[in-house]
Amino acid sequence: MLGVPVDCVDMDRALSAVDDMVAGDQPRTILAVNPEKVMKAQNDPVLSRALNDAGLLIPDGIGVVYAVRTLWGERIARVPGSELMPAICARAAERGYKVFLFGASREVNDQAVVKLRAQYPGIQIVGHHDGYVDEAGMPRLIEAIDMSGAQILFVALGSPKQELWMEKYLPRLHHVRVCQGVGGTFDVIAGRVRRAPALFRNANLEWFYRLITEPRRALRQVVLPQFTLAVFRAKLSSRP
Numbered sequence: 001m002l003g004v005p006v007d008c009v010d011m012d013r014a015l016s017a018v019d020d021m022v023a024g025d026q027p028r029t030i031l032a033v034n035p036e037k038v039m040k041a042q043n044d045p046v047l048s049r050a051l052n053d054a055g056l057l058i059p060d061g062i063g064v065v066y067a068v069r070t071l072w073g074e075r076i077a078r079v080p081g082s083e084l085m086p087a088i089c090a091r092a093a094e095r096g097y098k099v100f101l102f103g104a105s106r107e108v109n110d111q112a113v114v115k116l117r118a119q120y121p122g123i124q125i126v127g128h129h130d131g132y133v134d135e136a137g138m139p140r141l142i143e144a145i146d147m148s149g150a151q152i153l154f155v156a157l158g159s160p161k162q163e164l165w166m167e168k169y170l171p172r173l174h175h176v177r178v179c180q181g182v183g184g185t186f187d188v189i190a191g192r193v194r195r196a197p198a199l200f201r202n203a204n205l206e207w208f209y210r211l212i213t214e215p216r217r218a219l220r221q222v223v224l225p226q227f228t229l230a231v232f233r234a235k236l237s238s239r240p
Contacts, residue, residue, distance in 0.1 A: 028055025035227035093123035103131035103156025111190035
């Protein structure tokens with residue numbers, strides 16, 4: 001889709017893919033695909049490479065879902081990263097997977113850990129660290145993640161920073177098998193940011209709710225008409 005792949009999965013198939021990754025012998029990334037990221041990848045070779053090399057690319061944005069339906073006729077559903085992470089945590093509690101949380105502020109990170117442990121009894125959160133780590137402190141963080149034995153790593157640094165971090169540091173981790181970029185999901189879990197009410201989510205208007213409640217996002221939303229135009233151009237040219 002405009003040079004960016006996306007996996008046609010629903011939540012159950014995404015979780016099955018996570019199980020397969022945990023059982024594998026190589027670290028794999030899970031990245032969310034949305035219109036903003038697709039457009040940025042057009043001129044960002046590093047982001048484009050990270051997307052093409054990912055183990056699982058979830059259709060996170062409703063614009064991506066409609067684009068896939070328009071270009072390919074595939075009736076895929078949206079799999080929000082903010083819902084996949086808790087679902088993975090539930091699976092981890094059930095199957096004994098070890099989890100590490102990296103990113104966000106120290107307070108948000110701590111609160112997210114507390115909430116996850118309360119919501120998913122038995123979950124093994126074997127370590128966590130805020131996202132304020134400079135280059136000099138990164139070897140110590142990598143060592144801490146390795147020593148924890150974590151199989152699943154959630155990285156909340158925002159895009160494209162988290163994708164760049166994964167490309168650079170994931171190969172240095174020996175036990176992690178699943179690494180999901182989760183953006184601002186720690187803030188949602190910690191209760192710092194509210195998700196859109198069900199009415200907006202069910203109508204596929206979560207993006208609109210976030211826009212009216214966070215006007216500063218307006219600059220980021222400018223990419224939506226550009227994405228829509230690019231999709232229709234691809235449709236007319238028969239080169240999706």
